[in-house]
Amino acid sequence: MQFSTVGRGVGRIVQVVSLMAFLSIPVAALNGEYFAVPAFVVSGVFMFAIGTALARGFANAPDPGTLHGMLIAASAWGVVGVLGGVPFLLIAWTITVDPLPAWMNTPAINDTTAVFRAPLNAMFESMSGFTSTGLTMAAVEDDLPRSLHWWRSFTEWVGGVGVIVLTVAILARPGSGSLTLYQSEARSEKIHPSIVSTVREIWKLYLGFTAAAIALFLAVGMPLWGAINHAMTAIATGGFSIHADSIGHYGSPLIEYAVIPVMVAGSIAFPIHYLILKGELRNIYADIQTRWVFIWFSIGSIALTAVLLLTDQYETVEEAFRIALFQFVSATSNTGFGTATIGNGTEQAWTAGATLLVCLGMLTGAAAGSTVGGLKLIRVATLLKGTLWQIRSIFSPDTAIRKLRLGKRTLSETQAQREYTEAAVVFVLWIVFLIVGVAVLLWTHSPEHPVEYVIFDVMSAQSNVGLDAGITGPEMPETAKAMLFFNMWIGRLEIIPIAVLFGALFRTAGLYE
Numbered sequence: 001m002q003f004s005t006v007g008r009g010v011g012r013i014v015q016v017v018s019l020m021a022f023l024s025i026p027v028a029a030l031n032g033e034y035f036a037v038p039a040f041v042v043s044g045v046f047m048f049a050i051g052t053a054l055a056r057g058f059a060n061a062p063d064p065g066t067l068h069g070m071l072i073a074a075s076a077w078g079v080v081g082v083l084g085g086v087p088f089l090l091i092a093w094t095i096t097v098d099p100l101p102a103w104m105n106t107p108a109i110n111d112t113t114a115v116f117r118a119p120l121n122a123m124f125e126s127m128s129g130f131t132s133t134g135l136t137m138a139a140v141e142d143d144l145p146r147s148l149h150w151w152r153s154f155t156e157w158v159g160g161v162g163v164i165v166l167t168v169a170i171l172a173r174p175g176s177g178s179l180t181l182y183q184s185e186a187r188s189e190k191i192h193p194s195i196v197s198t199v200r201e202i203w204k205l206y207l208g209f210t211a212a213a214i215a216l217f218l219a220v221g222m223p224l225w226g227a228i229n230h231a232m233t234a235i236a237t238g239g240f241s242i243h244a245d246s247i248g249h250y251g252s253p254l255i256e257y258a259v260i261p262v263m264v265a266g267s268i269a270f271p272i273h274y275l276i277l278k279g280e281l282r283n284i285y286a287d288i289q290t291r292w293v294f295i296w297f298s299i300g301s302i303a304l305t306a307v308l309l310l311t312d313q314y315e316t317v318e319e320a321f322r323i324a325l326f327q328f329v330s331a332t333s334n335t336g337f338g339t340a341t342i343g344n345g346t347e348q349a350w351t352a353g354a355t356l357l358v359c360l361g362m363l364t365g366a367a368a369g370s371t372v373g374g375l376k377l378i379r380v381a382t383l384l385k386g387t388l389w390q391i392r393s394i395f396s397p398d399t400a401i402r403k404l405r406l407g408k409r410t411l412s413e414t415q416a417q418r419e420y421t422e423a424a425v426v427f428v429l430w431i432v433f434l435i436v437g438v439a440v441l442l443w444t445h446s447p448e449h450p451v452e453y454v455i456f457d458v459m460s461a462q463s464n465v466g467l468d469a470g471i472t473g474p475e476m477p478e479t480a481k482a483m484l485f486f487n488m489w490i491g492r493l494e495i496i497p498i499a500v501l502f503g504a505l506f507r508t509a510g511l512y513e
């Protein structure tokens with residue numbers, strides 16, 4: 001096993017991510033939060049030093065193969081999730097100790113910022129950001145300094161499109177193993193034949209959508225700081241907010257309706273956006289995933305509206321529809337913005353039926369090739385159509401030539417079996433780790449927490465959503481935080497690379513032959 005190749009790949013990714021800390025310095029300065037500048041400087045230098053040591057130490061390692069790509073992806077996302085917690089940790093301790101002169105504008109410590117003095121809380125927030133999840137240890141986001149608002153949004157914005165995608169855009173050259181790394185981050189879509197060109201095209205689209213979202217949010221009355229942060233986390237389908245009650249803070253139906261198309265845009269694959277912007281509008285309905293994004297969002301929103309109305313959850317049909325539409329799109333796009341309280345931990349807000357329906361949306365996710373988590377609609381379609389295809393095969397003669405139609409693709413029997421098996425393996429592993437997470441939270445929490453709320457929070461972590469039912473927070477047991485940290489990590493990479501990493505580590509340790 002060429003761990004030198006893995007070490008070099010991880011080092012390059014950490015080098016690129018370190019630039020994020022340096023780019024955050026002007027943001028802190030422009031907001032007059034000079035106390036955060038040393039924290040960002042130290043964080044950037046620390047990360048860059050680690051990345052450079054790895055990249056240079058293994059400079060002569062071979063280019064990665066498929067196995068190395070998976071190991072690099074799994075390792076890099078874990079390392080970045082941990083190192084991204086350093087700014088949270090340093091800023092929290094800077095405010096507490098306050099060794100700086102008065103002109104540095106160090107604020108008084110508050111309970112929300114103070115939680116990040118605990119390394120696990122800082123790492124949890126970072127992993128939640130980079131995996132574009134949005135679960136938070138911040139009890140009242142409004143109390144955070146703007147420098148941490150920005151760092152949270154920045155990690156989600158970069159994490160939504162992928163740290164490897166960012167690294168390929170900045171450092172890669174054609175023929176350097178870029179395709180292997182790109183695919184290891186649960187991506188296979190290509191806009192151009194060259195992966196480097198594809199990645200750079202993705203970033204152009206991403207920047208354009210972010211700018212458009214900022215303009216839209218400003219137009220409907222959202223203040224500038226909120227528009228910038230929410231645009232970044234909406235298009236990343238991340239869900240971090242600068243307010244404790246998320247988009248519901250504004251109390252504006254117009255803002256709520258305006259956020260929905262941005263979440264939908266984040267749910268559609270980048271190549272489809274590229275084709276649509278080129279004028280090929282038929283892809284809105286011709287592409288199987290894009291078509292099902294709109295169908296599934298519509299069916300789920302209508303079903304959730306009916307459940308909320310039948311349980312007298314809200315006073316008017318419009319309010320029930322608006323909340324159902326927003327929450328189902330937010331959950332299924334894996335964004336995690338909220339406009340309503342789903343649960344209060346031990347106190348029930350939504351019924352079990354409504355809660356589990358949203359869980360179903362979180363499980364499926366939206367289109368592969370977008371910024372969403374979850375199983376992805378193409379994998380769900382493969383499982384459903386593939387299962388029917390397998391059942392029909394029982395009644396087919398052995399000599400029959402069987403094919404599986406999946407969107408515009410016609411798969412041979414061999415291709416169909418391979419793709420069906422892959423989807424089934426991911427689904428089974430997904431459910432296994434979901435059960436493990438639920439078991440850990442049930443073990444660590446009071447039995448007064450409704451089971452559906454425990455399932456909801458674990459599903460939210462593993463599908464990288466960020467909605468919560470009042471269970472996730474700084475007061476959680478440390479074991480539960482560590483479990484959700486793990487769920488977020490495996491969910492972002494769709495489990496297989498993590499399984500490969502642990503397999504390699506066990507083999508190296510001689511735990512099995």
